[in-house]
Every structure is written in C-alpha cells, then in structure tokens.
Amino acid sequence: MPVLIGSYADQYSTYDDDFKPLAAPVRTPAPSFLAVGPTGIRYAVGELDAGQVSAFTPTGELINTLPTGGGGPCHLAVDGDRVVVANYGGGSVAVFALRADGGLDRRTDLAQHAGASVVADRQEGPHAHHVTIRGNLVHAVDLGMDAIVHYRLTPEGRLDHVRTTTVQPLGTGPRHLVFHPGGRVFVANELSSTVSTYTSGFEQLDEKPSCLVQPVGDNLPSELALSRDGRRLYVANRGNDTITTFSVEEDGLLPIDEVSTGGTWPRHFAVLDGALCVANQHSGTVALLDLDAETGVPSQARVVLEHPSPSAVIPID
Template sequence: MKLLIGGYTKKKATGIYELPLKKADGLEMQIGPAKEVIKVGGPTYFVQDDKFIFTINNAGDKGGISSFELVNGQYTQKDSYLTPGSSPAYIGINRNKKLLYTANYHTAVLAVFSYDQDGSLTFLDSVTHTADTLGPCPEQADGPHPHFFDETPQGNLVSCDLGNDCVDFYSFNNNKLKHLAKYQNEPGFGTRHIVFSPDGGYFYVVGELSSKINLVAIDETNWHFKNIATYSTIPDDFSDHNGSAAIKISRDGKFIYTSNRGHDTITVFAVNADHTLQLRQRISTFGEFPRDFNWDEGEKYVVATNQNTDNATLYTRDAENGCLTPIQKDIFVPEGTRVLFSE
C-alpha cells in the first residue's frame, strides 16, 4: 500500500508525491519518505482510475486538468485540458462511465469531461454559476465560488457553492447538464463539501466560513429538502479564525469526520439512528491548516496533511467508536492538500 499526496506548489512542492505505507518490525503501519512521482503545477486535488491519475494542473497563466499514466513504474503525461485563467479546486470521477467532474472556485464554472482507455480527455459540457444568493462574508463578496462537483446516490450531480451558500443539483444526459434543484444554506455558511448517508435519504454539508455541518433530509425523486439540524465543528469558545474543509462519512454510515483549518483538528461525530450527530472526538492534526484527509479501503488507517507546516499524520481508526489514534507524526510532505491511498 502507498499514499499519493499533492497540493500547492508555491514553496517547496513540485507535484504529486508517493509515500510507502507498510508494517515495520512487527509494529503498526508506518509511512516512509516522500518522493516526487508526478511533476505538475498545483495538484491540489486528483483522482485515480487504476493506472491513471487525473489531476488539477495550475500551468501558470492557464489552468485545468491533466492525465498521467503509470508505465513501467513511471508516470507519463497523457493529455491536458487547459484554459486561460485559474485551475479548478475539485475533480471527481465516475470510473464506470469514464467521466470527470470539475469545480472551479475562481471562475464559477462546473465542467464534465470524459476520458478513454489511453487517458485522453474530452470536454463535454459546462455551466457557470451566477451571483444569485451571495452571502455576507468578505470571501463571498466577489461572486459565486463552487468548491465541489460530484455524483449523488441516484447518479445526478451535485455542487457546493461557497459564495452563494447553496447546494445545486444537476442531471447529465446526452452530454448536457441541466439544473434540477437548489438547497439554500443559511447566509454566511460558506458551503464547501458534501456527503450522503448510505441510504441516500440524507446529506451532510460542511460550511467553510461557518465551521458548521448542516444535516438535511433529501427526496431526490421529488426534490424536497428538510433542514434537520446544524452542528459546530469547533468548540464554542474557539475565537480564532477557522475554515472547515474536507468531510467524510464511513462506509457503514455510522461516523462523520471533518477537518478544521485554524483549530487544526479532525472532528469526529457519531451518527445516531435518526441521522442526527453526536460529538465523539476532536483530535489534533499535529500541524497547521489541515485541508484534506483520507482513509484506506478498509477505513482502518487515516492520514491528514497539514498544508502550512509541510507534514502529515497517520492515525488508526476504531470502527466501533469512530475515534482516531495517532501512531506517526511529523511525516514530511510539502504543501499537502490532497490525500489518496493507492494499492
């Protein structure tokens, strides 16, 4: 097993790094030294399909996505789709349909691409968010900021817009995007990322600007929404700046995890039988500004990256109570914002 970690390339980093993950001397898993395997600008988010990596690419005055193929132990660039201006903030994937979904925070564009067996990219369609419901925070004053674009449990598409404080739903048929519905978060929520319950009847959306998780019941057939509850990801007495970032739900639907940039923690919630949340743990990431974290296929090991302090932390996860236990700290990896476990 190995890790792939990428992020900004503004200081020390130059691309995507690979770190080995293996048991050492009969002990728990340990992460080895990072080595660069893909040289690319600003791979702040990327996804994998077998031998292919599809990554955000900040190429100077252009931005977009690029594909890389693993051949004889080396990654080779296969294709790129770049346009003038900023690169996207998020890339999602459907491996069966060979589709990629990107959200561009700066240009407000959501786009869909296809890829073939050679890693070649084809642009299919896009929509641009407008400033319909901009929030009151300074980060929202300059327009819409979609930060997430991926699939729903029923195979529709969903975006999270930090500027507009909303969750938008789309269909994608005959290579065309069509807007279906909108759920509006409270003003200043800063809608960022979303996860769905295993039964598809509820979603948990995290607000970057509010440091909150909003639990919502959803009828994805009739597009009815019910706002159930909202939970803080940080302590009530924490007054410094915080920006919540990634959110994950365990495969069994019993636990929710979110990262806090500023409080520098991962918050763990247990999911009750009625889908409401109960705070279980807040644990340090042992660094500053943890944007992303992820787990292995078995959800036993969790890795969080700290963007500002160039380090990562390895935890074990207890499947019964959801809690994390750190087993390795101060793993050097520069400017990390995206974590992906890879076999």
C-alpha cells in the same frame, strides 16, 4: 493502502502502505486535488488562474492536459468515461469526456454559476468548491452562492440544471459534502464553522458546530468523511487544527471528541484501513491518526512524512 499526496508545490507523490515513496514526485503545476480512474489513470487539477486538468498514467507519465474553462479548479470527480471539475475562481463546473486510453478527449460542457451571498470578501460571486457524481446526477457545492447546485449529466456529457438548494443561514459558505449509505447528506460549512445534515432530498435537518473546543480565531472546516461502517463522521478544522468525531444517530449528529492533527491547516484527509491520513498544508506534514476499533475515535496524531504544502490525500484502491 497506497496513497497519492496532492500539493500546491507543483508536484504530487505516491507512497506505499508504510509511507515510503513508490516513485519520484510527478512535476505538474498546482495539483491540489486528484482522483483515480477505474483503470488507474490519475487525474489532477492545475489550480491556476488559467485552470487546467491533466491525465497521467499510473507510473506518472503525462498523457495530456486541457483547460478547464475557469480559474482555480480545486476539486474533481471521475465516473466511467467522464471527469467533472469544480472551478473555484471561475465559479463553474466543467465536464470532460475520456478517450479509450484514459486521456482527456474534450470538454463537453461548462456550466457557469451566477450569484453571490452576504460575506463580502468570500461570497462576492460564485465559487464552485466540490463536485460529486452519483449515477446520472452531479451535485456541485458552491461556497460563494451559499448553494448546492444539482445537475443531470446527459449521455452526451451535458449538465442539465435540475434545481438549486440554497443553504441557510446565508453566510454559511458550504464547502464539501458526503453521502451516507442511509440516505442523509452531511455538508462541511467553511464560513460558519458548522456541519449540516440534510435528507436525501436536500431538506436541512440539523446544524452543529464543527468543533467542540471554542476557536480562538477563525475556524474553517475543510474535508469531511464517514467511517467505513457509517457510524462516525469526521470533520477537519483549519484554525483549531483538529479532527472532530461525530456519532451518526437517527436524529442527527452527536459530537464525541476532537483531537489535534499533529500539524497546522488540515486541508484534506482520507479514511484508510483503521486510520485517518491528514494533509497538514501549512506545516508541510502528513499525519496518521489510528482509529479505535470499538469507538471509531482517532488517537494522537503521528507525523509519517514531510511533504511541501500537502493539500489532498487520495487512496489508491
């Protein structure tokens, strides 16, 4: 499956199934995260103090760029004719309408978060880190507030606040979430080095350490993802530089294994056909970990390409 590799090196790149470049890198400021729209248009954040979001054609031509209304945009999601962006530095969530050609039309809303939590150097204010669109609902994970903020996305592109789920214990620092087909929600907690399980209504059921091997220093979970059949949950650990595999059980998560990512600081990964593809940001490498067909456990990592400061792996379906 072809993939896009986002980075902090002012470029993103496109690779085929064998990790050979399909085109020259696309030059754009700090495209740390990307998403692919239904027509193949690429949307990339520009993780700058003056945050921006850009739209590109499938061949890499810039369509247009708009400001996100907040600093440090680090994540985005696209659904139909809307793009939603999480501004980490600004602690806000922005919504953009799309034009017929897939370009960005205008910003239709900017929801500013307010609040802080107990870790002084990381939670001095709101830090929106991840956004998910499900139907007409937007769920925004805010590391700075120790919260998941739930919005209703109106037909006009407005974010109507529904409620806020406060994460416990304070200081957990939620980062990313994933919805299981069975209804549960799993959240990677960056500051507490844990992964939490919630009901579909965001009532907390369980919390587990994100790694099996005791970290020597800080360990900061980043991305998490489910296997295609929903039987396994994978969590990346920056510090241990590993992927932990959990079995998804009726009564919670059961840790199975923890394997090296073959590099340092796995910021993001994606589940491809039969493998995990990991962006090791600090070692400047992208690694592939084949998945055992029976157990779903990843094998020893092998580096498949070198890329400056890789930060995201986005499959192109």
